[in-house]
Amino acid sequence: MIDAGRPRLIALLHGPDRSGLVAGVSGWIYHKGGTILHADQHHDATTGAFFQRVEWGSSSGDPATEAAAFREYATQELGMVVSIALHARRPRVAIFVSQHVHACHELLLDWKQGDLPGDIVAIVSNHTAMEASAEHYHLPFHHLPVTQTGKATLEAKQLSVLRDLHVDLVVLARYMQILSEDFLCQVGCPVINIHHSFLPAFAGARPYHQAHTRGVKLIGATAHYVTPVLDDGPIIHQEVRRVSHRDTVGDLLRKGRDLEKLVLSEAVRLHLEHRVLIYENKTVVFD
């Protein structure tokens, strides 16, 4: 029986497939005295790429050193691109939100419930709609409104907040400002956004109005990593819900809120559990 109490490491690897990769990784872990808890691999027959997520219990007293050694091995010996995390280290998350607060509340409740394998460390907003709730949850609230001094000044303040808090992930929970390419270069961590449509349908502004005009029978929401091209980043998770001619734009907005909060919450959980690997503007999600 396996001891769940030992320190755990999680590695995400990808690179050109060749014989012996699974044997190499599992053999390395076995010889270090580790025990594999989960391992999932994927071979993309089209591109010849190999992807793996492996999670193991370490028997060494120093998991950080073991992580470094594994990275060295998988990079040098196996030719893989490696990302490795210590399970015990909880990632630090900042939420950006504007006046639509449902997705932000969902993340806060997930966190309080213990369902989020990370910690929310700040709420950043160009509005004050979340200020009282942030206080209720004893969370720092940074009110950074859009002003005449311009986007560059605003983003500089945002980046300063994120750096001070050592943030590992930024979540745009219906944050209605477009982040500049410069911001994305400097932020130094992934940014996850929730788009309120089934991308690539209805990219851009007012997707529920677009959906209503087109007369679709399903509406959707899409969580994706943010890239400089608007609404075009790698998709992490999507859901849809049935609508009909009876639904006004207001009904679509209401139904969409449920979709948005669930899809974003699931995407953030998948990311924080180190289940998402980005590859050629797509994701491999080990769920």
Next chain:
Amino acid sequence: MIDAGRPRLIALLHGPDRSGLVAGVSGWIYHKGGTILHADQHHDATTGAFFQRVEWGSSSGDPATEAAAFREYATQELGMVVSIALHARRPRVAIFVSQHVHACHELLLDWKQGDLPGDIVAIVSNHTAMEASAEHYHLPFHHLPVTQTGKATLEAKQLSVLRDLHVDLVVLARYMQILSEDFLCQVGCPVINIHHSFLPAFAGARPYHQAHTRGVKLIGATAHYVTPVLDDGPIIHQEVRRVSHRDTVGDLLRKGRDLEKLVLSEAVRLHLEHRVLIYENKTVVFD
């Protein structure tokens, strides 16, 4: 208790909403001795339009004359656009198909099962993949291949077949040729197509390849009325199914086949039951 054996009429109405429309329609039917079996109405608050589907049992011995009288009343007195059908008259359906035969087989099995409130009267194809099955079901099979004589000649032959058979509906069950605007003008009945994506995402050719490239997490299928603008007609029904990075394009094609056949079959059933009303390039589906 209502006598289910009496002749039934089904009317679809739409026009500008005003007080007394429901009372007018139901009063007219009541005074003719009819009994309403189903009635469903919709008021579009944005445009001020009224939509109704009403199905009633007639006590007159001549439902065709009653239908004409109702149309006269609803048009003249209520200002409605009216479409009216006798339940006993089974619409005649022609299926167009190319080499992908799953959606065509689904319709044939629905029909044989008694689930289709209409009759399939012919299969038209530019391939021979369905020839033996058509014979098995004792159905006329028209092999009209695409030849060097050109699309106009081919479409003239197709139109001739449809006219000879007095067809009420053409169903494109993965028919891989684009119908010309001229064909659509002359065909004289609705044409329903199945598109193998969640429209408006991935319109045009090879949608599963497009979906695979974009890395979406759901694939879909869309049944719609055909209009001269490709993949842009009023949507009748849509469904999606979850996919992952593990799915090759081949897997998407296989999963898509199930979606396509179910979505098309449902759309055809809804149309043949007179449940679909077209309005401003959208549909009102009374289900």
Next chain:
Amino acid sequence: MIDAGRPRLIALLHGPDRSGLVAGVSGWIYHKGGTILHADQHHDATTGAFFQRVEWGSSSGDPATEAAAFREYATQELGMVVSIALHARRPRVAIFVSQHVHACHELLLDWKQGDLPGDIVAIVSNHTAMEASAEHYHLPFHHLPVTQTGKATLEAKQLSVLRDLHVDLVVLARYMQILSEDFLCQVGCPVINIHHSFLPAFAGARPYHQAHTRGVKLIGATAHYVTPVLDDGPIIHQEVRRVSHRDTVGDLLRKGRDLEKLVLSEAVRLHLEHRVLIYENKTVVFD
């Protein structure tokens, strides 16, 4: 075009079907100067029962008197059982909750968002987990723990709270005590419960453990009206979600929380919009 600003009435009717019911109801409303906004009827061919929901804009200055007159008419002249509500009167809701707070939070956020056509007026709990949040939302919190003095005493206190607040609906948002038949007789308003399984599978205690043992591939949640027979009342709404062998009981609990909160929230909304009619231990939901 219809004036949305006029007072609105909503009637739910059911009784034995006969000719002229739709004409009678719509004619009555028309002659009073009312305008039908929505009307939906259902004829149950098996039992010969008629069901209708009709919502209209009144032109009288006294909608309460109009409601009484309509009830008189539909009862006496049409032989219907009638329930009628003024749209402007917001129902008053009390939430009962124990230590699992996700479904309670969902209802509170819906209410704050403006998605709940009623008002939450109190939280009643045998635990204190919701106390701080109730205070944050400026809501009365009644901590009524289960003590040695017994269930009868506890329920008497609960009934007293409900009477003082003139409650129209009690929602059991994961309230883990069984209400006595005596309580249900005296409460004088409907009680909606969320059961954490796809009823009738896994009625009773620890349904996720039961589901895990049976190895089902979908888990569900069921919102239903409470009757003296445990988990047997009329079902309002149900949803399911896919699970696999990878899901531990803990994972089922987490996935179940999302189901529970969404299903309960939808059921409460449907009830408060007067869309649910109870008939022979089943519901007719006009959505």
Next chain:
Amino acid sequence: MIDAGRPRLIALLHGPDRSGLVAGVSGWIYHKGGTILHADQHHDATTGAFFQRVEWGSSSGDPATEAAAFREYATQELGMVVSIALHARRPRVAIFVSQHVHACHELLLDWKQGDLPGDIVAIVSNHTAMEASAEHYHLPFHHLPVTQTGKATLEAKQLSVLRDLHVDLVVLARYMQILSEDFLCQVGCPVINIHHSFLPAFAGARPYHQAHTRGVKLIGATAHYVTPVLDDGPIIHQEVRRVSHRDTVGDLLRKGRDLEKLVLSEAVRLHLEHRVLIYENKTVVFD
């Protein structure tokens, strides 16, 4: 890049978990010159059991001998229960069907489409509804009606047919007779059944009638392995579909047909791809 043309082996293993299992299996394959194409493992934290599906390309000219050697290794050295299949060997399937033919047709069309990794070799029926279609597909049709000579005689004939055809899987595609425990002992291969409800709700006869009486809002279908206890065997796959008060029992039957055929078809495909492992009356499905 991996050569897809080499012979492939697929192994399913389960047994008590311990360190080194993944390394052992992947190392064995690597040292034989094999290349892992897919590998998926699962550790059940509750029971301490390990489950694995591993599929590899063999470089030996004799995959049958390699399979035997692997079985020997995994059984003796790793303490696993092992099932191993050669990808090139297509399992032989017999379909049992009564008068409801939709699920049988679905399997036949899947097979003809090339979506079924096995071969249908016979249809056995107590009715003649499928006789003409069997002939159309050039398939042996065995009409074995239920007669006064009794179930034992009938089952002896069925077993004789199955033995003569060297059948690897029996699929009950709406076969309405209960198979005896004696038959199940002697059949010598798995038997998959489609039950027309979301088990464990509505086990036994006439589940759609049961569902209609209970007033559920979703109906389902369940594919499971047959065991001597009726409707209690390990569940392979389940799906549900929304229904409402508008649906008569006839509508539930129609909607159910789509569910049944899709769920059974998916379960058969999963089984034939060696993705299903039975464990404690549950399944582990590696999909």
